[in-house]
Amino acid sequence: MIARFALAATAAFAMTVSAHAERTDLTIGVVLEPPHLDPTAGAAAAIDEVVYANVFEGLTRIGRDGAVQPGLAENWIISDDGLTYTFELREGVTFHDGTALDAGDVVFSLDRARGEDSVNAQKGLFDAIESVAQMDELTVEVTLSRPAGDFLYNMGWGDAVIVAPESAETNKENPVGTGPFTFVEWQKGAAVTLQRNDAYWGDAPALTEVTFRFIPDPAAATAALLAGDVQAYPNLPAPESIPVFEADPRFTVAIGSTEGETILSTNNAKPPFDDVRVRQAIAHAIDRQAIIDGAMFGLGTPIGSHFAPHHPAYVELSETYPYDPDRARELLAEAGHGDGITGTLKLPPPSYARRGGEIIAAQLREVGIDLEIEPVEWAQWLEQVFTNKDYDLTIVSHTEPNDIGIYARDDYYFQYENPDFNAVIEELSVTAGEDARYELFRQAQQILAEDAVNGFLFQLAKNGIWDAKLEGMWENSPVQANDVTGVRWTE
Known part of the structure; x- marks a missing residue:
């Protein structure tokens, strides 16, 4: 009787271990729901976060x-x-x-x-x-x-x-690619599900099914991870919760870097923001470290131009216009706005924008810039701000890789025009040598910083949290993607 019980127990244990070892499904939490699923027809990073390299x-x-x-x-x-x-x-x-x-x-x-x-x-x-x-x-x-x-x-x-x-x-609603995963279902407002493509030309991924759940609320994201409803959050929107996960051996915490220049985007063609003195005043009124500490719980690197600090051509320019409220007031007065100015600040859903926006609005209010905060959903932001340029100021993280050239584009939503900057980017486009390219990158950064084109805030950290039994998740984000082709469950 005892022998039978022991044998049964051993078999049950072996089945449990085997079942766990063979797990092939994964639910990933992401902040934003994409507007559609065609990466060739939209600017939203949320599209690539689901389909890049996967579909x-x-x-x-x-x-x-x-x-x-x-x-x-x-x-x-x-x-x-x-x-x-x-x-x-x-x-x-x-x-x-x-x-x-x-x-x-x-x-x-x-x-x-x-x-x-x-x-x-x-x-x-x-x-x-x-x-x-x-x-x-x-x-x-x-x-x-x-x-x-x-x-x-x-x-x-x-x-x-x-x-x-x-x-x-x-492809917007039914994406058809060549990747290792095929599209299965999009539950609007909830999740996108992919399954392994058994006809894939390359190495088959270990995962057979991947679900991307949209959880923008920081508290809900934390709760979903702790409860096991999602097993990975490549970029947790709740930096305040990181110590909880660091103390829990069930999780891996990986704080990495991104290509996300987080900026106070400015409509350079709209008065009074078309005056460089007003933009310089804004730059002097911003306390970057206070924003990083208050909105991101200390996670983020101050930047002074549109360039990633981990790039070898990076120039430290955050002190071009150091935090100086008195100088900000002087510049506003010089620009004819001694009595102050008003404007709107449109904030998309990410916590860096909503939390950071409150802090920035308070900082600018101290120097005479009174902003009305307008929370907008992501689809509204893409239509109103990015496409129609109907905004004064907004906060967004530009996560495209090495994208300083966007400032030279005609009719881009910043509406910035500078022939000298355009000439640098034009020369960069025909230059292949690394040393020469890096020097041009440095010149471009300097011009943007001096023109105070946008309020350059910080480089977004990647707060990766996932089940400790997962391997293959990306610690850094060289592109705006959640490539799960190499992810697997381990013991």
């Missing part, structure tokens, strides 16, 4: 270390003059609807992204392309009008993924 792939991809890796193109040849890129596509790749990937899909995708009627939010990535030609079924030749040192990197952005003409128009 959609590009000719190249950006790895967890920020380096360019082969993607759908397994090889490429660059001409001596840097103007012709010949991409050799992988054999046997199919889209999730069963259609085969060929060179025609690449021609379609790149021409669609750079066309006159393109709705691609990063159309500037394709500016250097003069033509795209299919050489044979699996070979594509891209000709540039000028050398572009970052072309392969640009082709690794989510905005440059390859789509099929058969499904391109319906």
Whole structure:
């Protein structure tokens, strides 16, 4: 009897261990629900956070270390003059609807992204392309009008993924890519579910099902992790809860870096913010460390321009306009606003914006800038601020990699114009040498800082919290993505 009980107990234990070891599902918490699921037709980082590398792939991809890796193109040849890129596509790749990937899909995708009627939010990535030609079924030749040192990197952005003409128009609601996961369901307001693509051309992921749950509320996010309702939160919106997880051996806490320049975005074309003295006054009125401490519980690195501190070309410019309320008042008076100014501050849902906005509004009020806070949902922000430029000030984290060139774009939502800055970016676009590129990056940072284009606040930290039995989660965010292709459960 005892022997039978022991044998049964041993078998039950073995089954329990085996069942745990074989777990292949994962629920991930994310802050924002994407407006749709087509990364080639929207600016929201929330899109890439679900589908980049998981559902959609590009000719190249950006790895967890920020380096360019082969993607759908397994090889490429660059001409001596840097103007012709010949991409050799992988054999046997199919889209999730069963259609085969060929060179025609690449021609379609790149021409669609750079066309006159393109709705691609990063159309500037394709500016250097003069033509795209299919050489044979699996070979594509891209000709540039000028050398572009970052072309392969640009082709690794989510905005440059390859789509099929058969499904391109319906990708917003039913994304069809070539990636290791296929789209299953989108429960609006709740979650997106993906499942493993058994026909994937590459190594099969360990996970068979991944669900991205939308939990913007910091308290709810913390509770969901502690209860096990979600097993990972790549960027927890509740930095105040980190000590709780650090003290709990069930969790891994990984504080990493991001490409997220968090800024007080300013409408440079709208009076009185079109006056550099007003923008300088705002810069002097901002106490960055107080914002980091009060809104982010000390997690974040002060910045003085639009550039990531971990980049080797970074210049420390946060003291260009040091915290000095008296000087801020003087500048406002010089600009003819000695009696103060009023404006609006539109705040999207992330906690860095909502919490940081309250602190910034209080700081600016002390120098005579009275802001009316307007909370907006993400879809409203994209329409009102990003698209229609209907705003005075807003707070947002720009998480696109190495994106200082956005300040040279015509009609971008900052509405900033400076021919000297544009000339630097133009030279950067045709410069391949690393040392020369880094010097141009430094010049660009300096111009933006001196012009006080935006209120440069801090580099967003990545507050990664996940089950200690998970491995393969990214500690840093070189791109705005939650790549789960290498994630697995361990003992």
